[in-house]
Amino acid sequence: MAILDVLTYPDPLLKQVAAPVTEFDSSLARLAEDLEQTMRAGPGGVGIAAPQVGVLLRVVIVDVSSRPGIPNHGRLVLVNPEIQRWKGMVKGREGCLSVPDFIGTVIRAEHITLQAQDIHGGTQQYQMQGYEARAVQHEVDHLDGLLFLDRLVSRHHDLKPRQS
Ligand code: NI
DSSP states (O other): OOOOOOOOTTOGGGGSOOBOOOOOSHHHHHHHHHHHHHHHHSSSOSEEEGGGGTOOBSEEEEOOTTSTTOOOOOSEEEEEEEEEEEEEEEEEEEOOTTSTTEEEEEEEEEEEEEEEEOTTSOEEEEEEEHHHHHHHHHHHHHHTTOOGGGGOSOHHHHEEEOOO
């Protein structure tokens, strides 16, 4: 396992659309392990997407279980994730390993239905809400070359320096 270098805004690789995973092999498993270790080494540490380490594949890790009192599915490796339904809208604060100095306020769906494959290629479906749904929407955006900066209604009102 390895902690990988995280690309930061405005690296052009963060604007690329990532390709679907077609090989569910040992290199995918290693990528997932390295992504998880890299995520846990960073501030916040609730999600990461492969393009953030320069790998343009549709793989994300989400784990919001460290946040107290919120519904969650624990540690998830989501391969080729697809959000199939969105319900409700809610504003909330987001950070990103690729935008390390800022926190943004972003509108996301409150409930989602998500379909994704696991690292063996099996298909799973999830009903998610609240902060976990927000984290998944943030990470899936990375696969389409979008950062939370692209979702701000107003940079003046919705972007604040991260208090460290
Ligand atoms: Ni991010």
